Every structure is written in structure tokens, then in C-alpha cells.
Amino acid sequence: MSHALNDSYELYNGVEIPKLGLGVFLMKDEHELIEAVKSAVEFGYRHFDTAKIYGNETYVARGLKESGIPREEIFLTSKVWNYDQGYEETKKAFQESLDKLETDYLDLYLIHWPAEKFVDTWRAMVELYESGKVRSIGVSNFQIHHLEKLKNEGLLQPMINQIETHPEFPQNELHEYMKRNGIIHESWGPLGQGKSDLLDSPTLAKIGQKYFKTPAQVVLRWHLERDEVIIPKSVHRNRIKENSELFDFKLTQEDMHEIALLNTETRYGGNPDDQERLKETSIKPLK
Ligand code: NAD
16 A cells, blocks of 8 residues: 555646645644645645635645745635626736746636536636646535536636535535546545544544544544545644644545445535525635
């Protein structure tokens, strides 16, 4: 079994995405974020997931620069926010993200949520991809009906869909749909976002004991067994390290069945079909 932290999946266009990345949602403190990125690089992470709306792209750039890692060794993701959606707006937002991230290409650019103009947004994303400015493109928080709508437009299929996923909300139907269609499943909130008592589950503690692993590591390994990309977030050096120690054990079918019983169909984040929320977040705030 490989112990390599840079184990990857191949997207349908041949691009390799590291299975593990560091998520930086809600990391607003510059020093804290820079230190988190530097620790992650030190522990072998080569994949970072940010978004325009997180307001921290410049700090991610600084952290990567201070870590001394060459740009081509990093897999960098950003996302177009709801109020930047539309054909022209997306191209402009993409350039702004490049400037903030101090790079001339992204490895992955995602539509953050299926806001009203997502088809026009996707048209722009496909053009950005075809012009070589981004190595792969995908979506986030798309349900089956959103993916079907894109399919009917006759455009490229998204390479990835980044969706809330954890044992309490495994998204089994969408997961199977994506598997059938060759869309890589990337999980956000892989640990339940700290909003859940998932990590206190006796089931996870019991399974972890067998492998000298923590409940968080068992959950992250559960995602990997399902062929998902994971981007757990932590600003703590010890947890960043802990969340990377996933490649020296495996869960059995029986472990997977036990964890499946933790499913309560509970979402902790937003619902992609909540039109009110999508509408509100599509209005650009006045500066
Ligand atoms: P997460 O599931 O990664 O949970 C993070 C929280 O879990 C931490 O704040 C901490 O409280 C806890 N934690 C982390 N490591 C731990 C450990 N080893 N032991 C115990 N507790 C631990 O949630 P998230 O940050 O919301 O999701 C991960 C990333 O996904 C984000 O940082 C962001 O990059 C991305 N994301 C994307 C979307 C989207 O709409 N596309 C939405 C939310 C998050």
C-alpha cells in the first residue's frame, strides 16, 4: 500500500488531483493561515482549496510563497462566487483570483453554488479551460438535476463536484450518479464542520482502536475508501498532521457497513435548492 501523501485520482481529462488537500474556509487570520499552509506543506500536503468568498486568497499565496514550494508542485483550487456568475463576470472573477493567488493558472476552478446563471458561468469556465488558463474545471453543490441540465446544454461535463459529505450525510444517490458519469466526488465538510458530534461516535472510536487511529482519521479514511477527494480544515499543526496520516491503513467492508449506519441524512451546510439563499448571495454588496 502506498504511504505517499500525494496519492491522486485521475480526472477524465488525465489531470491528477491529490486525494488530500487542506481546506481554508473561515481562515481569516493572515498569520494563522500562513502558518497552517506552511505546516501542511511540511507534512506533505500539495493541494489547497480556497474560494474568492473566503477572502483569503492573498494569504494562501503568501503561505505558499513562504513555504518555498515550487508552484508546479501545488494543486490549487478556487471558486467563482454567486454574485460573480454569468459569462463575462466569471472571466473577470477568474482573473481576480489569479491575481490574488499570484499565479497565472489554476489547477481547478469551480462554480461555488448552482446560482441562477450557472449555465452561462459554465460556458465561460469551458472557454477558460480550453484556452489553457485552468487545468481542470468543475462544480460545487450541484445536485443531479443541475448536472443533468449542464448535460443537456451539450457542453463539457464537469470533472469534479465538490459537495457536503460525511457519514451523517453520505449523499449516496449523488455519489453513485457521479461514479457512473465519471465525475470525481470531492467532499467538503468531511468531518462534519465541527458542527456535529460525529467525532464522539463510539463506533468510530471502536474502529479507530483497531488501527491506532483517531475518529477523525477513521472518517477521513472512510471518504478515501469511497474514492472521494478530501479537504479537511484545521489551523492546528497537530491536527493538520493527524489529518494526513491516512495512507497506512485501510477499512474493511465490515467497518464501512458500521459507519454507513451513522447516516442520519443531516446536512450542516446550505441546501443547493434553497432558492432564497441563492438569490440573496447573488447580489453584489456595495463597496
Ligand atoms: P471540516 O469538516 O473540514 O471541519 C473542520 C473542523 O473540524 C475544524 O474547524 C475543527 O473544528 C475540526 N477538526 C479538524 N481536524 C480535526 C481533527 N483531526 N480532530 C478533531 N476535529 C478536527 O469542515 P470545513 O472546513 O467546512 O470543510 C473543509 C473545506 O471544504 C473547507 O475548509 C473549504 O475549503 C471547503 N468547503 C467548501 C464548501 C463549498 O460550498 N464548496 C463549503 C464549506 C467548505
